[in-house]
Amino acid sequence: MNLLSLFTIPLLCHVTWGCCTPKQWSGNMDYLVGSSAGLETGIEKVYYDAKNTKIASIFDIHKNGALYKGQVVMDYEKKVQYAVVDGRCNTTRLKAKFPEACIPAGSKQLSNTHMGTADDSLDVTVYEYPLKFADMMGNIYFTFTNKLCVPVGDTVTGSRGGVGFMASVGYTGIEPGIKDPRVFDKPRECSSFVEEIEMDLYEKFGFVNHKISSLFQSRKFH
Template identity: 30%
Template structure:
C-alpha cells in the first residue's frame, strides 16, 4: 500500500557530507503522522504518533509507534542495531527478527533537493527560522521537507504526495519535542522475548510505514 514510504525519509538519506544539512548524530523526539492512499478504488488511512531515538554515533535507532490502520489500533516497537546487523520488531507480545545489510546511513537533506526558500514560524520575539526543500521521491512523487536553518538541522515537517506504483498517496508528518542526545541507551536493548525468535515478515502496510524511518535492507533470519 505505502510502497513509496520504504524509499522516502524523515530526511532523505545521504552518505557523508551534504551541500545542505544533516540532523545531529544523536537525538530523540516525536512524530505525528497521517497518511492515506487509494488502492483499486478503496481508500486506506493510517494515523500515528511515533517516538524516535536516533543514534548515528553508535549506529542504532529505535521507534515506538502507536498507530491506527484503517480503524484498527496497532502498537509497534522497532529496534535497529547496525553493530549486530539486526532489526527487532515487537508487535504486542510477539517479537520477530530480521538481518540488516549495509551500514547505517546518516539522515541528511540530499544533494538533489531543491531549496524553495526560508520562512519563519511564530510572531514577534517568538519565532523559528526554517528552510523548505522539494525532494524528488521517484518519477511520480515529491516530498516537501521543512527543517530548522543551519547545520546540523532539525526536521520540522514533511508532506509527501504523488502516485507511487500508480497509487495516489498523500502523507503529512510533523515533528515535536526534539532533544539532543540519548537519555537512556537501554532503549536500544531488545526484550528477552526476542531471543531465538524466527523471522516473520509483518504486514506490508505496517512494514513500509515503519521502514521509511529506518532506510534498511532486510533479509530473512
C-alpha cells in the same frame, strides 16, 4: 509518519546537499497518510544515534480502523533488527548501511523562512526532493531548522501503483542526546537467534509511513 503547512513560495532552482541532523536525539513523530485505499495515522517515539549506529522506535499505528502497537530496534553495529508488533517479535539480519538522517543529494532548496511571528519565531529551510521508488512517484517537502538542522516536518504528495496519496509528518519534542541507551536493548519478547533474512516490518504489515515519509529512508527513494 500533524499540523504541518506547506509554504507557498517560489522555487529557487539550485541543487543542494542538505544538512544532517545532530548525531544523537530523540523526539516524537506524528503522521497521517491518506489515499483512496484508506487512512493511516501514527505516533512514534524515535531514538536516533548516529554515533553508535542505532535507531529505535516505539509506535502506535492506526490503519483502516485497526491498532498496531510495537517497537523496532535497529542495531547496525551488530547488524540485527528486532521488530515487535502486538507482542510478537521477529529477529532478523540488517544488511544495509546505517541510514544517516540528512537532506539527500539532489534536493532543491525552496526557501529560507520562519515559523511563528517575528518576536517568537523559528528559522527554517524548506527542501523539495523527487520521490521515485519502485511503484511510487511524487515529491517530498522537508522542513528543517536552520540553526541545528532539526527536523520540523515533511509532506509527501504522489501516487503508488496508480493510486494517489498525501502524507503529512510532524516532529515535536526533539531533545539532544540519548538519555537512556537501554531503548536500544533487545526487547524481552525477542529471541537471540537471528534469521538470515531482511524484514521490513512496515512492508510486512502494510504500513506506508516507513516507505514514503520517513526521514531515515529518504536516501533510498531514488
